[in-house]
Amino acid sequence: NVTSTPGAAGGQGYSCDITGATVVYGSGGGGGARAGNGAAGGTNAGLGGAGETSNTVDINGLPAVANTGSGGGGAGCGGNYVNWGTGGAGGSGLVVARYAIPRAPAPVAISNPWRMSGGFPVEYGNYRAHVFLGNATLRVLTTCLADVLVVGGGGGGASTLFQFAPNGGGGGGEVVYLTSQLMSAGSSFPVVVGAGGGVVTQGGTSSLGFIQANGGGAGDSGSGGSGGGARRNGTTGGTSVKLNAIGMGYAG
Numbered sequence: 217n218v219t220s221t222p223g224a225a226g227g228q229g230y231s232c233d234i235t236g237a238t239v240v241y242g243s244g245g246g247g248g249a250r251a252g253n254g255a256a257g258g259t260n261a262g263l264g265g266a267g268e269t270s271n272t273v274d275i276n277g278l279p280a281v282a283n284t285g286s287g288g289g290g291a292g293c294g295g296n297y298v299n300w301g302t303g304g305a306g307g308s309g310l311v312v313a314r315y316a317i318p319r320a321p322a323p324v325a326i327s328n329p330w331r332m333s334g335g336f337p338v339e340y341g342n343y344r345a346h347v348f349l350g351n352a353t354l355r356v357l358t359t360c361l362a363d364v365l366v367v368g369g370g371g372g373g374a375s376t377l378f379q380f381a382p383n384g385g386g387g388g389g390e391v392v393y394l395t396s397q398l399m400s401a402g403s404s405f406p407v408v409v410g411a412g413g414g415v416v417t418q419g420g421t422s423s424l425g426f427i428q429a430n431g432g433g434a435g436d437s438g439s440g441g442s443g444g445g446a447r448r449n450g451t452t453g454g455t456s457v458k459l460n461a462i463g464m465g466y467a468g
Contacts (some may be wrong), residue, residue: 226257226287230391234312234365235347236340241367245287245304245385245435248277248376257385260307261286261370275300277373277385280307280412283349285367285419287386288412290435293376303435306370306386306412309422311335313354314345315362315399331360332399335407348407354424356403364427366392369410369419371432387432389419394427 226244233239243258257263260281277289288304315331317339334354335346346354368389376383389410410420410431419431 226261226289226385227388228258229260229284229286229388230393231259232365232391232393234314234363234393235345236338236343239284241285241310241365242370242388242391242432243280243284243286244388244432245277245280245289245306245370245373247385247435248275248290248292248301248303248373248383250293257287257289258388259286260284261289261385261388263289263304275376276302277304277383279304280370280386282308282412283310283367283409285309285370285389285391285410285412285422285429285432287370287388287419287432287435288373288415290373290383290385291376292383300376302375303373303383303386303415305414306372306389306417306419306432308349308412309369309389309410309420309429309431310365310367311348311354311407311409311422311424312345312365313362313399313424314343314364315360316342317344331358332356332362348409350409352407354405354407356399356401356405359401360399361396362399364392364394364397364424366422366424366427366429367410368422368429368431369412371419371434372413372415372417374416374435384435386413386419386435389422389432390429392427392429 229243240259291301371386374383405425
């Protein structure tokens with residue numbers, strides 16, 4: 217008989233509503249299983265691959281959701297180690313800058329309430345957010361205070377090919393969230409959005425000027441990277457979040 221050994225769940229990421237919708241960023245991918253169901257990733261991360269004793273099912277890890285910086289699921293393996301799978305890709309990162317829209321008492325109108333340009337603008341409530349899904353430039357038109365979210369790309373899950381064992385999920389990208397940052401008129405900041413890692417590949421680094429968020433670590437044959445779930449009988453991953461601080465991610 218083949219013993220079923222599940223993978224470990226991926227770590228839960230950081231929930232933030234800076235875009236106007238509450239989204240979880242930087243979750244770890246689930247670990248793959250042997251002869252059983254793969255482990256769940258954190259929100260928006262990839263499910264770990266399952267491995268069945270029949271060796272006839274798809275045992276690939278699933279990819280993470282794009283622009284969430286979450287990790288891909290680790291691949292599972294069949295009970296007799298003859299049906300191998302591929303790890304899931306990590307989700308790409310994200311950069312967002314948000315400021316409060318200036319309001320004037322009626323009937324006075326502010327001629328130009330927009331403080332920044334660049335990215336995809338989203339207006340909700342008293343805020344306007346500039347959302348970047350790819351590389352671009354953020355330009356400051358008028359001095360203001362802004363909240364900033366920078367999410368690194370998620371790491372890719374590991375494959376079982378030639379490893380003869382289920383594998384770890386990819387780690388979630390680092391999440392850096394800064395509030396009330398002074399943005400001076402006339403400034404411009406290059407924006408880099410890190411790519412999600414492919415199979416067994418670290419996620420790319422995201423940045424807004426000097427503010428940087430590292431990509432999540434790749435899963436490997438034994439453990440998950442920076443918040444990714446480990447393979448069978450492993451340990452649930454943690455998270456890598458910096459609030460009002462600029463720092464490095466940490467290993468899972």
